[in-house]
Amino acid sequence: MNKIILLLLMSLMLTSSVNAGTDGENNFSKKDKNQVKDCFESINRASFSLNEGLDQIIFKPVAKAYRVLPSSVRTGTSNVLVNLSSLVTIPNNILQGDLKKAGINVGRFVVNTTVGILGIFDVAEKMNFPEYEKEDYGQTLGAWGVGPGCYVVLPVLGPSTVRDTAGSFINILGGDPYYNASTHGNNEYLTTSQYMTTKILTGVDFRAKNLETIDNLKKNSLDFYASVKSLYLQDRQRKIANANATIEVLYEGDWEEIDSQ
């Protein structure tokens, strides 16, 4: 029953996202093709304030405590989490038609899980595997041409778009082998609480790596909500375009008419 509700919810989101994507393109082509509508701004700002409060009370202190751990422990934890994320990256590589990357990532996962002892050591990096790039179902939907839809700020989880939120639902509808094994796997090694722990650890690890950056951004922002929104949307746009080396092309038109010399 839960699955049916989730599927219906996701279909609804994707349908509205496809429409929003098309509308957005037509309207914004006159202004800014990269702009994403903030349809629920007042709710989003309230949700953002809630998250900021939670960050001050829970996430930031926990991340600070995590930073006290020896760097070898933090690196090992981070490596395990990255290794687990490749279970979602690999099917998305395939869905995006990038079979070569899928093959490389399968190799990386096998090497790091076995020789690297459950991913604690990034042996693949030492073996000169290409740099790892995470992929998720939101990116795949974007690569398939589904528009981002409206920008949303989810309580606790943070910034997203309608498309990316729908993409996250795919994980728990069978798209994440780690979730399937730990929640429906009927095995004695993995449980739902272990899955939840790794998700929480992923958040803590991210926050700990960005303690100063986020503080600095907050201190120097005129509108912190708008800054976070801009950074999130730029990041997603870059990841969907797989535009590591060609980022400048995305914004080229904006600069052309500025003449100050």
Added chain:
Amino acid sequence: MSSKKILTTISFLIIFFLNIEKVYSIEPDVFVQSTVNRAAKTLGGNLTKKERIDKLKEIASETVDINGIGYYTLGTYRKNINDKQIKQYELLFEQYFLKSFSSRLAEYSNPEIEVVSKKKINENYTMVSSILVSTEQRPEVKIDWRIYTKNPENPKIRDLIIEGLSLARTQKEEFSSIIQSNDGDINALFSTLKEFIK
């Protein structure tokens, strides 16, 4: 002097002046490396926080196209404001930018930045790629620099793209959000900038 000699001298002078721009042009990657070396020297030296910020402001004033970034940041709104408002904006933006920029950088101590490559986009822009070398506390960070090269003798920084995220674009969207949430009133932006500069 024979007419042949005069002709040779004139030809030499013409060629010299035609090439003078090339002689004095500064390569964007060399410009970035020398700028980051100056900043690193400031951040690594035994200066007080105030001295450090003042020195960073001085470097930014010389190497960053603050007016260009200011116009870009204002986006389409710059077409709807009068000359007096433009002047006011230029003054406020410069103070805002220098405070924000130096404050962001002052947090780093001994940053080691290595320029790795450059890519000419067109006559006006070259992207210079660099790496902020990792430390115990943070991983390696990729930083791309958008260099405005319209005047090759005096290249200027127009944007910093950190791990693919453009600072100028973030700033532009932030400014736009402030103006939009105040029904398009540019004075709301001016007030926010004044508040930040205080």
